[in-house]
Amino acid sequence: MVIVSFTTAEPGFPALEKNPMKIIEQIPVLHRLGLHLRAAAELARVAGRFKSKVEVSNGYRQVNGKSLLDLLTLGAIYGTLLEFSADGEDASEAIRGIRGVLDSWKEWNSI
Numbered sequence: 001m002v003i004v005s006f007t008t009a010e011p012g013f014p015a016l017e018k019n020p021m022k023i024i025e026q027i028p029v030l031h032r033l034g035l036h037l038r039a040a041a042e043l044a045r046v047a048g049r050f051k052s053k054v055e056v057s058n059g060y061r062q063v064n065g066k067s068l069l070d071l072l073t074l075g076a077i078y079g080t081l082l083e084f085s086a087d088g089e090d091a092s093e094a095i096r097g098i099r100g101v102l103d104s105w106k107e108w109n110s111i
Helices: 014-018 037-047 068-072 091-109
Strands: 002-006 021-028 053-057 062-064 081-087
Touching: 021 091, 037 068, 037 091, 062 068, 081 091
Parallel strands: none
Antiparallel strands: 002 021, 021 081, 053 062, 053 081
């Protein structure tokens, strides 16, 4: 499920000018070991490449997607549905990169 929110920048509203787009997408964790240390580190590294604010939620807790320790506190096991939100000028690229990481874990399960 993908939710896209566009805001138009209007004069006098600096918050809108800085955050032109917010994208929210729900993606399941399909790594057989869940969101363990190495997988969370890979996810945080990819999220850290983007200017957008990246947050991850498991439905109970929302954390910074660029923080390895925060991601580990989600306790996401195989099949957990996580909600990723990216807010900023490169939000679509951030979500695409995160989705790419999680999709690559599907292939890892067959090894």
